[in-house]
Amino acid sequence: MPLREATSIDGLGELTQDADLTLTADPPLALALDRRVKRPQLGRVGATPRGYAVNEFTPMDRRKLFEQLVTETELTWKQAHRALDRTLSCWDQTGTLDSIRTHDEFDTPAIRTAVETLRDGDSSYHALTERSLPADQDVAVINEAALSSLDRRLLPDEYDTVEPFTGDTTSVPEFHVFPSATAIVDALLAQLDAHSAESVGIVLDESTVFSPLVESALETAEIPYQGGPGFVDDDSVRTFLRLCDAVFAGSDLRVADLRPLLARVGVTIERRADQRRVDRVDGLDVFDDFRTALTDGTLRDAIGVYERLAGTELGPLREECASLGLLDEAFTSAHLDRLQYYLASFDVPVDRESEGVLLTDGASTAYIDRPVVFYLGLGDGWAKTPPDVPWIDSVEYIQRDLDRFEILLQNGHEQHFLVQDTRAGAEVTPCVYFRELFERPFDRFTELPHTDHGDGVTRDRIETPFVAPSSDETANSPATVSQSTLSRLANCPREEFFHRLVDSPTTIPMARGTVVHEAAELYVAHPDAIRARFEDVVDAMLAQLQAYTATAREPVERTQLALALETVMAYLDANPPVETTHEAYSDRTQSNELGDRLGLAAESPLTERWFDAPEIGLHGFVDLLQSATTMVDYKTGSQSRASRLRKQASLSPLDESPNFQAAAYLSQQRRDRPGEPLEIRFVHVLEYADQLARGDDISVDELVTTVEYLPCTFGEFAARRETFEAVTDYADSNDRVKALEPLGYEAYRAFFEDHDLPRAGVAPDRREAIIETFIDYTKELFKDTKYVEQGCRAAVEDIDGLVGERYLASDLDAFEEFVATQRERLGRYREEGFPVRVRDEGPNWDRVDTRDLVIDE
Known part of the structure; x- marks a missing residue:
């Protein structure tokens, strides 16, 4: 209609x-x-x-009535809140206080208590009767x-x-469709200033991102506004409650939880310490004062300490806590739960500005007394849902709310509807009431009369990337990059910018990985000492992690560290390092904190070797040079197969989870040992920790993923004896075996040495011609049977699969070209800005550590 x-x-x-x-x-x-x-x-x-x-x-007497219930009756806070809400709702809708008890499901002791309290209580409901x-x-x-x-x-x-x-009747105004919430707020702000503020109303869904975006934009532009955040959203109140939460968190409290207070009192702790336990960090005396006041004194004492430290006043919070009977009693975590429940359930009045732009929630009113009104979002949060209670007719409720919505859309002399068609890749659902206002079906705003103010985020962000601030770095391509930098550039270049700009906190997985690597390094240098002092070593490893792990988890963490060290020792005992000279690596430059704790020097020339190779544009650390041709990297995360690691290093197309470590380290080792087969072994020391803790027998080989490099072409790889044995490693009845076993390896090798077979996807016509020639060749030496053709084709497909787990010479050549391209791009990014995405589908956000900083709207 x-x-x-x-x-x-x-x-x-x-x-x-x-x-x-x-x-x-x-x-x-x-x-x-x-x-x-x-x-x-x-x-x-x-x-x-x-x-x-x-x-x-x-x-605003609901709060007063609730306070009366919790202070004068035996009801718990949740019982009092629910009973009060239902009783007042029924009283309002039916006009009679006792009518709620006519419904058997609501004739409960809590409801009866609420009814009797309200009967003689002083309230607007009672006054109205x-x-x-x-x-x-x-x-x-x-x-x-x-x-x-x-x-x-x-x-x-x-x-x-x-x-x-x-x-x-009238028509619904045209929608203005923007590519993002920030684009809507930018467009809105372009129409406002301090002089026009009194003429403007903004209607939005307070539960969406529009509320904080609009409020912060108006504050930044110094445009006054009315409405906005409620009592519980006040920065000081929120910070105080978070600090109370932090006190009761016990030994698991982290530095990051204290940053709001620390910032207020001028205390600076490096970001890398964010995940450290507070009781393991020096310089936090101010928090100790607050904790002592809260746990040994009263809530009044804690509020006083906070006000002194933060230089602010919490008078309204003090008044609310006093009326609830919480202010002068010993304060516990149970009291904190009640206080937070109360603040989340009731609107505590706040002193608001009475001038400026009027902010209003789209589901709370019908009238906006402003000549110009902007409506932001207009999504499904603008319609109310009928309460599921018998005294409310849902049909009448929805009709009254639809009336309200229609009136709301027509406020002022000018109405502007600013909406998004999609958000985070999903379609935005228009308010359900719009389905009643249009005579044709639709699912999204762009199916209704609209003006488009943007052609999508992806194109916007590629053409106008984030511009980096000036720095001492030149726009020239860097001489070398790390494999982790390559992964970030391939996934989300802007993350690489913030990775260099913002310190990342050390987390428990990072700290665990570091101490396991340090233990592995010490075992290479001092195997006898580590064996003899095993328990002391594990204790020292745990002590190094205690700043990050909760006290209750320390036994579990110690078990994991012991299993990790046992796995490292078992691997190195089975595969002892071979003393070899490596010209392409430098001495270690990193300290070994665990060695310092134990009084052992990390002095092996094979561990933590640094390379800086401008010839290939790479630098990095190798955990262990096990031999002239084998590198080792210890992993504390989950295990991946060699085929998965090769897929993650795909260059065209780029994998959604790029990982170039194997390619980078094999390229470096190829400089050290040109022309030789190489391998990198990833030893996953915690992959089977649960099974090992139960006493299961796990072979060390099961913990190792090996990625090989062979200095040959694909055709040369096909001709190798190992390849022939792999493609004939089937039952005698298999077509591959029936075709190739009679042919024999020598005839097989001779063919592929004379015919340079391309890999799948390269020169398909030539590849098919060689495969057909191979089939004819096999038939001539054996006999013309159907399974010869099937067996030969299946064997060639197997060769492709075998190469998929390895690197050949052409693979590393292509990777080094990719590195050169990324270094050139990095140089341009430093001058022009870092875009969010380099692929049409955008970055894999699960791999972006600085997600909150990388704005993609």
């Missing part, structure tokens, strides 16, 4: 100008009518029934259908009714 035309606030004022009192269910409308009084008037012209009964603009209007007063009622049964008890026998709709 079309949009019913709503009578404007000015029109309603004219229609009710002769009335002594105008009643409405909408508090903002009552206030707007007061503003339009043109003749002397004693008392208010517009009011809600409950507001009139207690002479308040908006009665006793108040009546003077008989000679002219009364007008706007939108009588929106009044509850309790509201109607105030109405006199005779009164004038004013309908909110004119009886005509």
Whole structure:
């Protein structure tokens, strides 16, 4: 159906100008009518029934009634809140306090307690049942259908009714579709300034990102506004509650939890310490003062300490806690839970600005008394859901809310609908009421009359990337990069910018990995000492992690460290390092904290070897040079197969989880040992920790993933004896075996040495011709049977699969070209800016550590 035309606030004022009192269910409308009084008037012209009964603009007595219930009865806070809400709702809708007890499911001890407390209590609900209007007063009622049964008890026998709709119809304004929430706020801010603020209203869903974005944008632009964050959203109150949470967190409290207070009192702790336990960090005396006040004193004491440290006042919080009986008692975590539940359940009034842009929630009102109104989002949060209680008719409830929504859309002389069509790749669902306002089906805003203000985030961000601030770095390509830098550049270049700009905190997995690597390094240098002092070594490893792990988890962590060290020892005992000279590596430059704790020097020339190779554009550390041709890298994370590691290093297309470590280290080792087969072994020391803890027998080989490099072409790889044995490693009945075993390795090798077979995807015509020649060759030497062709083709497919787990010479050549390209791009990024994405589908956000900084809108 079309949009019913709503009578404007000015029109309603004219229609009710002769009335002594105008009643409405909408508090903002009552206030707007007061503003339009043109003749002397004693008392208010517009009011809600409950507001009139207690002479308040908006009665806020739910909190007072709740405080009465929790202080004067035996009800728990949750019982009191639920009983109060249901009782007041039923009283309001039915007009009778006792009516809730006619419903068996609500005739409970908690409800009966609430009813008896409310019967004699002082409240706007009670006042409304006793108040009546003077008989000679002219009364007008706007939108009588929106009044509850309790509201109607105030109405006199005779009164004038004013309908909110004119009886005509109008159309919904055109939607303005933007590519992101930030684009909407930018467009909004371009229309505002401090001088026009009083003329503007902004309607949004307070539960969405629009609320903080708009508030911060207005504050930054120094544009005053009304509305906005509530009591619990106040920065000081939120910080105080977080600190109370932190106190009761015990030994698991982290430095990151204290940053709000630390910033307020000028205490600076390096970001790398964010995940460290507070009791393991020096320089936090201010928190110790707060913790002592809260645990040894009262909530009043803790508030006082916070105010002194933060240089702010928490008077309203002190008053609320006093009324709840919490202020001067010993404060526990249970008290904190109750306080947080209360603040999340009740709207505590705050002192707000009374001038500037008016911010309003899209589901809370029908009237905005501003000439220009912006509507942001218009999503599914703009419609109310009927409460599931028997005294509310859901059909009538939805109809009243639809009426409210239609009126809301027509406020002011100008209405601007600013929306998104998609958010985070998903379609934005328009408010369900729009389905009642259009005569055709639709699923998204772009299917309705609209103007598009952007052609998508992806193109925007590639053409106008994030611009890096000036620095001492030149725009020239860097001489070398690490394999981790390559992965970030391939996934999300902007993350590489923030990785260099912002320190990343050390986490428990990082700290665990470091201490395991240090233990492995010490075992190479001092195997006998580590064996003899095994328990002391594990204790020292645990001590190094205690700054990051909770006390309760220390036994588990110690077991994991012991298993990791045992695995390292078992691997190195089975594969002892071979003393070899490596010209392409430098001496270690990193310290070994575990060695310092144990009094052991990490002095092996084979461990933690640094390379810086401008020839290939790479640098990095190798955990262990086990032999002339074998490198080792210890992993504390989950294990991947060699084929998966090769897939993650794919260059075209790039994998969604890029990982170039194997390629980078094999390229470096190829410099050290040109022309030789090489391998890197990833030893996963915690992959089977649970099984090992149970005593299961796990072979060391099961913990190792090996990635090989062979200095040959694909055709040369096909001709190797190992390849022939692999493609014939099947049952005798398999077509591959029946075709190739009679042929024999020598004839197989001779063919592939004479025919340079391309790998799959390279020169497909030549590849197919060689395969057909191979089939004919095999038939001539054996006999023409059907399984010869099938066996030969299957064997060639196997060769492709075998190469998929290895690097050949051409693979590393291509990788080194890729490195050169990425270094050139990095040089350009430093001058032009770091884009979010280099692939059409965008980055893999699960791999972006600085997700909150990398804005993609």
